Amino acid sequence: MYVFIFSSELERTLIAVKPDGVQRRLVGQIIQRFEQRGFKLVGLKMVQASHGILSEHYGELRTKPFFQSLLTYMSSGPVVVMVWEGHNVVQASRKMVGQTNPAEAPAGTIRGDFSVHVSRNVVHASDSQEGAQKEIQLWFQGKDLLDWDCCDQIYTIEV
Ligand code: UDP
DSSP states (O other): OOOOOGGGGOOOOOEEOOHHHTTTTTTHHHHHHHHHHHHEEEEEEEEEOOHHHHHHHHHHTTTTTTHEEEEEHHHHHOOEEEESSTTTTTHHHHHHHHHHHGGGGGGHHHHHHOOOOOTBOEEEOOOHHHHHHHHHHHOOGGGOOOOOTTTTTTHHHOO
């Protein structure tokens, strides 16, 4: 017997293409990796992020020496912010993105394939389910997240 998970019960995560990823025209390739893995896009927008929202987003790093330069970098151009949904999407996304320092990220990960320095690592992915919920609420209003039926979801979310 098969049990199907309704999409509202599935995990969601926040993925952002950072300003270097947008400038280097990597948005399409990054989206493609999440699509081909079998995750579902439920929200997407391009924004010029303010220091206010970035300070909240990176609040836990407030005392780090790189905090101000991180805000300057992240507000230097548009970012593409997305919410992806699917089974185990938080942990799977972190693996797909690779370590914070691209020098340690294996080939085949986004950071390992597209970046070289920790301060320009092209993409953000939430690091926990709790973090994902907070970040999604910070960047999106509920009405901007779409609960839609994906025609192949019996092949990607069945348990
Ligand atoms: N960062 C940096 N220098 C460092 C460590 C981190 O510029 O030494 C930046 C980098 O862009 C990283 C972000 O700060 O992605 C957030 O750091 P975190 O430790 O949360 O890593 P992540 O969750 O992005 O892998």
